[in-house]
Amino acid sequence: MNDLPNPSKRKSWLDHLSGMPPSILISAIWIVFMILVAVLADVIAPYDYKHMDLLDRLRPPIWLENGVWSHPLGTDDLGRDVLSRIIFSIRISLFVALMGTFIGAVLGTSLGFAAAHFRGRVDDLIMVLIDFQAALPFLILALAVLAFFENSFLLFVLIMGIYGWERYARIVRGLALSARSHGYAVSMQVLGATPARIYLRHILPNVSSAIIVNMTLNFPETILVETSLSFLGLGIQPPLTSLGNMVGFGRDYLLTAWWIVVLPSMVIFVTSLAFSLLGDWLRDELDPTLRGN
Amino acid sequence: MNPTVVAIKILRASITVVLLVTFVFVILRLSGDPAVQMLGLEVSDEALDQFRQRWGLDRSIWEQYLSFFWNILHGDFGQSFIGGRDALGVVLERLPKTLQLMGLTTIFTFGLGIPAGIYASLHRNTIADRAIMGFTVASFSLPNFVVGIILIMILGVYFRLLPTSGSETWLHYIMPVITMATADAAIFARFSRSAMLEVLHAPFMRTARAKGLMWGQAVRRHALPNASIPLVTIGGMYVGRLIAGATITENVFAWPGIGKLLVNSVNLRDLAVVQCIVILVGVTMVIANLLVDIAYGWLDPRTRTGESQ
Amino acid sequence: MRAVDGISFDVRRGGVLGIVGESSCGKSSVAKSILHIHPPTSGKIIFDGEDLVTLKPKAWRDMRREIQYVFQDPLGALDPRMTVLDQVIEPLIIHLIGNSGEQLKQAHELLEAVGLLAESHAKYPHELSGGQRQRVVLARALILKPRLLICDEPVSALDVSIQAQVIQLLEELKTSFDLTIMFISHDLSLVRYFCDTMVVMYLGKIVESGPTEEMFSNPRHPYTQALISAIPVVEPGTERDVIVLQGEPPSSFSPPSGCHFHPRCQWQKSICRSTYPEIELVGQSNHFAACHFVQEIGHKQ
Numbered sequence: 001m002n003d004l005p006n007p008s009k010r011k012s013w014l015d016h017l018s019g020m021p022p023s024i025l026i027s028a029i030w031i032v033f034m035i036l037v038a039v040l041a042d043v044i045a046p047y048d049y050k051h052m053d054l055l056d057r058l059r060p061p062i063w064l065e066n067g068v069w070s071h072p073l074g075t076d077d078l079g080r081d082v083l084s085r086i087i088f089s090i091r092i093s094l095f096v097a098l099m100g101t102f103i104g105a106v107l108g109t110s111l112g113f114a115a116a117h118f119r120g121r122v123d124d125l126i127m128v129l130i131d132f133q134a135a136l137p138f139l140i141l142a143l144a145v146l147a148f149f150e151n152s153f154l155l156f157v158l159i160m161g162i163y164g165w166e167r168y169a170r171i172v173r174g175l176a177l178s179a180r181s182h183g184y185a186v187s188m189q190v191l192g193a194t195p196a197r198i199y200l201r202h203i204l205p206n207v208s209s210a211i212i213v214n215m216t217l218n219f220p221e222t223i224l225v226e227t228s229l230s231f232l233g234l235g236i237q238p239p240l241t242s243l244g245n246m247v248g249f250g251r252d253y254l255l256t257a258w259w260i261v262v263l264p265s266m267v268i269f270v271t272s273l274a275f276s277l278l279g280d281w282l283r284d285e286l287d288p289t290l291r292g293n
Numbered sequence: 294m295n296p297t298v299v300a301i302k303i304l305r306a307s308i309t310v311v312l313l314v315t316f317v318f319v320i321l322r323l324s325g326d327p328a329v330q331m332l333g334l335e336v337s338d339e340a341l342d343q344f345r346q347r348w349g350l351d352r353s354i355w356e357q358y359l360s361f362f363w364n365i366l367h368g369d370f371g372q373s374f375i376g377g378r379d380a381l382g383v384v385l386e387r388l389p390k391t392l393q394l395m396g397l398t399t400i401f402t403f404g405l406g407i408p409a410g411i412y413a414s415l416h417r418n419t420i421a422d423r424a425i426m427g428f429t430v431a432s433f434s435l436p437n438f439v440v441g442i443i444l445i446m447i448l449g450v451y452f453r454l455l456p457t458s459g460s461e462t463w464l465h466y467i468m469p470v471i472t473m474a475t476a477d478a479a480i481f482a483r484f485s486r487s488a489m490l491e492v493l494h495a496p497f498m499r500t501a502r503a504k505g506l507m508w509g510q511a512v513r514r515h516a517l518p519n520a521s522i523p524l525v526t527i528g529g530m531y532v533g534r535l536i537a538g539a540t541i542t543e544n545v546f547a548w549p550g551i552g553k554l555l556v557n558s559v560n561l562r563d564l565a566v567v568q569c570i571v572i573l574v575g576v577t578m579v580i581a582n583l584l585v586d587i588a589y590g591w592l593d594p595r596t597r598t599g600e601s602q
Numbered sequence: 603m604r605a606v607d608g609i610s611f612d613v614r615r616g617g618v619l620g621i622v623g624e625s626s627c628g629k630s631s632v633a634k635s636i637l638h639i640h641p642p643t644s645g646k647i648i649f650d651g652e653d654l655v656t657l658k659p660k661a662w663r664d665m666r667r668e669i670q671y672v673f674q675d676p677l678g679a680l681d682p683r684m685t686v687l688d689q690v691i692e693p694l695i696i697h698l699i700g701n702s703g704e705q706l707k708q709a710h711e712l713l714e715a716v717g718l719l720a721e722s723h724a725k726y727p728h729e730l731s732g733g734q735r736q737r738v739v740l741a742r743a744l745i746l747k748p749r750l751l752i753c754d755e756p757v758s759a760l761d762v763s764i765q766a767q768v769i770q771l772l773e774e775l776k777t778s779f780d781l782t783i784m785f786i787s788h789d790l791s792l793v794r795y796f797c798d799t800m801v802v803m804y805l806g807k808i809v810e811s812g813p814t815e816e817m818f819s820n821p822r823h824p825y826t827q828a829l830i831s832a833i834p835v836v837e838p839g840t841e842r843d844v845i846v847l848q849g850e851p852p853s854s855f856s857p858p859s860g861c862h863f864h865p866r867c868q869w870q871k872s873i874c875r876s877t878y879p880e881i882e883l884v885g886q887s888n889h890f891a892a893c894h895f896v897q898e899i900g901h902k903q
Contacts, residue, residue: 131305132312135578137533139540140555140571144317147559147567148324183678190637191693191742192666205683224436228541231438232556247442254442254450261446265439273434 024281027274034271038091045084046070049241053079058257076246076260077253086264089243090271092236096160097222101215103161104222108168109211113199115169116176126169133166138225146234156226156235163225164218171210179203213283220275227268243268299587306583313575317568318361322354365572371565373558380565384551384573390460391543391550395535397466398473402531406478407524410485414493415512425482432479437538441472441545458547469546473538477531484527488520495519522589529585536574607806613750613782613799620797620814621786622829626853628806629786633752636784637671638662649750667697670743674755676735680727686713687723690742697746712741715778716771733764737771744779754786769796790833794818799888802826805852805862808881812889822884822891824867861894869895 020028037044053075060067061074061082073083115126133141142159149155179185179202188198229235230244238245243264250260352360364370370380413425448468449457456465492498493516501515502508543552551570558566609632613619621629634640636647638654647654649669657665673679680689690709694700700708713723716737727735736756743751753772757765769792776783785797793800794814801811802825810823821827828845847866852858858865864874873894881892 128308128312131309132316135309135582136313136571136575137537137578139537140574143540143555143559144567144571145320147562147564148320183673183675184681186639186673187671187679187739187742188692189639190666190669190671191746192663192696193692197696202681206681220434228436228438231436232541232544234556234559244436244438247438251442254446258446261442265442268439269431269435272436273431276430276434 020281024277027277030270030274031278034090034094034274037087038094041087041091045081045087047081047084049080049085049088050239051080051084053081055079058253060257061259061263073263074257074259076250076257082246082260082263085241085246086243086267089241089246089264090267092240093223093226093242093244096157096226096236096242097219099157100160100163100222100226101219103158104163104165104218105168105211105215107161108165109172109204109207111165112169112172113176113203115173116180117195117199123173126173130166130169133162138163139228142225142229143234146229151234151237153236153240156229160222160226163222164214167218168211168214171214172207175207175210176203179206216275216279216282220272220279223268223275224272298590302583302586306579309579310576313579314362314365314572315358317571318358321361321564321568322357370569370572373566374561374563375566380569383566384554384569387549387551387554390548391539391552394466394469394473394539394542394548394550397470398477398535398538401470401474402477402481405474406481407485409478410482411489411517413482414486414489417490425486429479429482433476435476436541437472437476438541438545440475441468441542444468444472445545460548460550465546469542469548472545473535473542477534477538480527480534481524481531485520485524488523489516492516492520525585525589528588529582532581533578536578609803609806609808611801611808611811613784615749615782616780617799618776618783618785618797620793620800621784621803622788622790622793622800623803624788626805627803629803630754631806632803633671633673633754633784633786636752637669663697667746668748669750669752670746670748672736672739672743672751672753672756674759676732676739676759677727679739680735682727685724685726686718686730686738689738690745693742693746699746708745709741712745713738716741716744716775717767731764732760733768736760736768740771740775744775747779748781750782750784752784752786755788756785757792758787758789765792772796790829802829805857807862807878808890808892809863810889810891812885813887816885816887816889820885820889822889822896823863823893824869825863826891861892869898871895 056071056075057077057079059071059075059079062069062072064074067074071081071083073081073086075081076085111126111129115123142163145155145159176199184202185198188202189195193201226235226242227244227247230242231248233248236242236245246264247261247268250257250264253260368381372378373380373383375383409425413422416422445457445468448455455468456462457468459465493512497519498515501510539550540552540555542548543550544556547553554566555570557563558570607628609628611619621632623629631640635642636649636654638657642655645655649665652665654665680686684692687706687709690713691705694705694708699705710720710723714720718734718737718741722730722734727738730738756772757768760768772783773796775781785793787793797814799812800814800817802809802817802823804825810817810821810826817826818830821830824845825847828847831845845868849866852862852865858875860873860875860877861867861870861879864870867874871894877894879892879894879896881890882896883889884891884896
């Protein structure tokens with residue numbers, strides 16, 4: 001066994017940034033742009049997303065015949081400004097996805113820790129729940145819950161939270177179990193640390209990079225699930241708007257006003273693509289051993 | 294394979310199914326009076342009482358659970374709002390259309406996706422490889438309803454080449470299948486590419502070459518079988534994606550299958566049908582995962598001899 | 603399964619007790635019982651007059667300061683994400699000793715005392731060598747000034763040349779901290795060098811115990827004799843009778859009947875198969891052994 005010290009292998013922030021390929025850089029810029037749009041929606045949207053201008057319905061976007069600058073991306077069947085609606089949809093979709101990812105991470109991590117710490121019956125129970133969640137396609141599960149309960153915004157966000165918790169739980173449970181058998185959990189116990197301290201100060205930081213990696217996977221998927229459910233009319237309900245919503249309601253106007261469907265679809269596509277690319281790259285940078293997934 | 298191991302797997306699968314039925318029962322009870330839920334508000338009081346009797350709602354919760362379970366086991370999921378018919382019948386009626394869609398999709402997904410991935414892995418870093426990788430990333434960033442709508446717009450509405458709803462002729466099948474197959478083919482392409490890449494650089498491939506095998510033979514005899522093992526794992530996941538994909542695609546194309554039925558039922562709160570579909574889907578998934586699990590154990594000799602759970 | 607079955611021994615304050623045996627003989631379990639990581643199912647552990655087995659959780663918090671533990675894998679024992687200095691300070695934080703300035707000072711001093719230069723104090727575990735890591739583990743264990751230090755194979759994972767350094771460090775620390783040490787190892791030559799009393803375990807039971815030198819010059823139990831005869835001797839050309847044990851240690855799940863060692867013992871007779879031998883005094887000065895034929899086998903050539 002080599003007794004010489006190893007040189008430090010930690011990369012600094014700058015090293016990471018300068019290694020970004022252009023496609024990733026563009027993705028990152030787009031995402032920052034989306035976040036800004038979401039945050040500044042009230043300020044930059046020309047109209048309220050509910051505002052109807054019934055005399056100006058189905059107006060085409062500016063680059064087509066009959067387009068006007070007051071509605072640069074046109075209007076929909078109720079005279080609502082498409083640009084404003086897209087802006088607010090971005091805010092709502094990102095917000096829901098963020099809350100959902102966060103709830104899923106907290107729920108999954110807590111249960112993962114609980115399973116690893118208490119073992120025995122608790123562990124068995126949680127493993128069974130994980131199996132159950134993984135056994136049913138999430139869409140079906142969500143639809144079932146939505147069928148039985150009234151669809152409110154709160155309920156919907158909670159459902160988004162449940163998406164993917166089992167992945168966090170599995171990962172965290174595995175890591176916590178191996179951390180426990182590892183020396184440092186035992187050492188900390190012998191030194192007098194309480195279990196809470198051991199989990200929060202020692203195991204959690206060592207588990208955090210896996211959690212973050214999973215969040216980068218979870219977030220774009222959550223956006224896609226929310227969009228799909230909204231498209232079906234079972235997600236975000238009017239008067240609230242969402243990108244999926246817009247596509248769903250715009251279906252009837254494909255011939256007469258294709259922009260109502262195409263423009264939000266493009267936003268969905270580019271944003272989702274940007275998150276996927278950035279997420280892949282982040283995963284490679286944070287932990288090359290996870291590559292190939 | 295060790296029969297005890299298989300038996301344990303089957304046991305775990307059964308427990309999951311029981312849990313699923315319990316879950317449906319719980320949310321059914323949590324969401325309000327099941328009689329009113331299932332039959333609607335315009336029904337007479339006698340009908341409500343009759344329902345309560347049949348489902349044992351006047352008895353203790355434990356007895357209710359057991360009779361619920363018993364009914365389900367006998368295929369009695371309650372009555373649909375659609376003409377007051379048996380929920381299971383309503384669902385099974387629409388099953389063939391969905392299965393057709395899924396079957397065709399699977400053929401295209403495997404038939405296009407896997408060879409594309411293998412091709413890409415064998416021609417790494419060429420234009421073909423990069424094109425395939427680029428296309429696949431784009432494909433699974435597109436939710437399938439977007440693909441569907443765009444296809445309808447272009448092929449159906451503007452060029453009037455294909456019909457946009459219903460399922461009468463073979464032409465009706467084209468767009469839905471393309472919609473469903475795109476994202477999944479992309480996933481399989483990426484997956485088989487990375488599985489092949491891992492295997493191609495493994496030491497046993499060098500040994501095969503050293504033994505004198507030509508490249509093609511080495512790939513066929515050694516690389517492909519080993520690369521197929523991880524593919525089996527995502528096979529289980531694939532069934533889930535098929536079901537979810539079908540649900541959305543059928544709604545985009547007004548395809549008369551279970552997916553459309555499900556969304557309609559959710560909107561109408563036709564709970565008998567919803568619970569029937571949910572449980573059937575769950576059982577299907579559990580069986581699919583079980584088969585994958587067993588196949589995996591059989592294919593990979595490393596796991597053949599017992600487990601450490 | 604009984605990892606440790608009915609053993610009894612004591613450690614003199616300020617002494618170094620060696621616990622020796624093959625893997626799975628239960629020596630690590632002894633350590634874990636004392637430290638209350640796996641509390642014993644029955645019996646007493648008296649530390650300075652107090653019974654550790656019945657100690658309340660609150661009292662254990664304070665007791666943690668008195669008994670510390672160093673084990674085989676120094677990399678596993680350390681948190682990969684904390685610097686060496688932070689890890690040594692941590693026990694002080696847990697037990698609320700001193701303010702941050704004092705804690706820092708104590709940690710630095712102790713790290714230097716175990717031989718880690720100041721420039722290494724801000725490093726992470728993976729940046730250090732095996733020997734250095736074990737020094738950090740020692741510093742972390744000793745910062746609470748415990749009275750008893752349990753070392754479980756502390757040098758087995760290190761290169762042989764480093765082993766000597768760490769053992770020497772242990773000796774120095776023993777004097778400067780006035781420690782009592784329990785040294786668990788399978789390496790007999792180390793035990794002979796470092797420990798003044800010794801206990802030999804086999805499959806959960808003590809087969810022989812006593813002063814180290816006495817046991818090395820006059821081992822009375824067949825197992826001990828075999829172990830000692832197998833120690834490599836440095837001078838070439840020395841003639842030795844190596845006692846080779848047949849078979850493998852049986853599993854602790856189903857120990858043999860009677861004396862646990864009898865299947866591998868060259869002296870076994872029928873009584874060995876049926877009755878477990880009592881442990882008895884076999885010389886002056888607290889030398890004990892558990893064998894039916896301890897008198898006959900006793901006197902070596």
